[in-house]
Amino acid sequence: MFTYGSGYFMIIDVKKRGIPPEVAVFFMKVLCGCFGVTIYGIAIHFVYRFFALERKGKLKYFEINYLALWFVIPVVGGFSWYITIEIFFESGSGSLETEYLRNMFNKSNLNFADFASIGGVYYSTNNSVNWRSISGYSCFVSIMVIAFIIIVVAGWKSWKIVSKLLEHGESDFSRKLQMQLYKALVAQTIIPITLLFIPFGVLFTIPLFNIDWQILNRIIVWIFAFYPVIDPLPIIYFVDYYRIPVIGLLNFFREKSLTKAYRRVQVQNQPDWCREKLFGEHCSKLEKIQYTSIFNKKKF
The missing domain is CATH 1.20.1070 (Rhopdopsin 7-helix transmembrane proteins)
Structure with missing residues (x-):
């Protein structure tokens, strides 16, 4: 136009x-x-x-x-x-x-x-x-x-x-x-x-x-x-009834993303003998596969 x-x-x-x-x-x-x-x-x-x-x-x-x-x-x-x-x-x-x-x-x-x-x-x-x-x-x-x-x-x-x-x-x-x-x-x-x-x-x-x-x-x-x-x-933006839940929802997803990133860094910094323990206590099967893939790449 x-x-x-x-x-x-x-x-x-x-x-x-x-x-x-x-x-x-x-x-x-x-x-x-x-x-x-x-x-x-x-x-x-x-x-x-x-x-x-x-x-x-x-x-x-x-x-x-x-x-x-x-x-x-x-x-x-x-x-x-x-x-x-x-x-x-x-x-x-x-x-x-x-x-x-x-x-x-x-x-x-x-x-x-x-x-x-x-x-x-x-x-x-x-x-x-x-x-x-x-x-x-x-x-x-x-x-x-x-x-x-x-x-x-x-x-x-x-x-x-x-x-x-x-x-x-x-x-x-x-x-x-x-x-x-x-x-x-x-x-x-x-x-x-x-x-x-x-x-x-x-x-x-x-x-x-x-x-x-x-x-x-x-x-x-x-x-x-x-x-x-x-x-x-x-x-x-102006009405609390809408703004507060929206901010809360955004913070929820932000914290969830940061938590996953922190876990990934935490596991990468552990010695080999305790990674399997961390996998068993904190991670799902999918996360285990992801972390294992990361460690294998680092080894090579």
């Missing part, structure tokens, strides 16, 4: 992967639709958190009778994104987008036939406005803005509730827990805004001004790929 001049594109090397261009284009459109699913899934998560903090019985809307509706909303968001690409962004031979990209490939000495692509171009080579791509851009922005407003409003209202709880906590334990949740809430509001909405919004907007921002081109795909890993980190 990258910008070039007044256009933005997603390409895939079909020759290297050995797949038909039509199949590659379809899966690229599905991948783009997943972005719509992602942002509306995040928005619903914020709504759920707000209902939980509000404590006015609205969590009943997330029970089984209404649950299907909440799953449908992200699917609709993803389908809307997919349909926008299908309607407003052509990828066939002879289209403005294809010819624009072909010129770029020719300048780079690449064979255009080896790649499949989708994308939009805001201005043609004679600087006339491509209203088709402009309309698609408007749809993208509208889809993103709706999800963005839901996240900001739900996040702001949740922040107000947590702030009041901090002022009127019933105990030190309650106050400490609410502070942890407050920090996690702030972080989890900032992360999707800075890693999803701003980068993709900039990606779709800067071609309007014929700006090539190569740094963004390099990182935006990685941002989208690693976002699911980054998103839960604030909860794990």
Whole structure:
């Protein structure tokens, strides 16, 4: 995914992967639709958190009778994104987008036939406005803005509730827990805004001004790929109920690894007459085989 001049594109090397261009284009459109699913899934998560903090019985809307509706909303968001690409962004031979990209490939000495692509171009080579791509851009922005407003409003209202709880906590334990949740809430509001909405919004907007921002081109795909890993980190880091068990688990594996390493060094430093005794008292059959292999190598 990258910008070039007044256009933005997603390409895939079909020759290297050995797949038909039509199949590659379809899966690229599905991948783009997943972005719509992602942002509306995040928005619903914020709504759920707000209902939980509000404590006015609205969590009943997330029970089984209404649950299907909440799953449908992200699917609709993803389908809307997919349909926008299908309607407003052509990828066939002879289209403005294809010819624009072909010129770029020719300048780079690449064979255009080896790649499949989708994308939009805001201005043609004679600087006339491509209203088709402009309309698609408007749809993208509208889809993103709706999800963005839901996240900001739900996040702001949740922040107000947590702030009041901090002022009127019933105990030190309650106050400490609410502070942890407050920090996690702030972080989890900032992360999707800075890693999803701003980068993709900039990606779709800067071609309007014929700006090539190569740094963004390099990182935006990685941002989208690693976002699911980054998103839960604030909860794990700020909230004791998650952080302490995770640290304990990591320490357990660390100590286990160090113990095995210590035993290996301890056995290697023993004279030959006591190694068999150490094997019998402390080691499994597999470890005996491993240690015996190490000693035989040392002898030779």
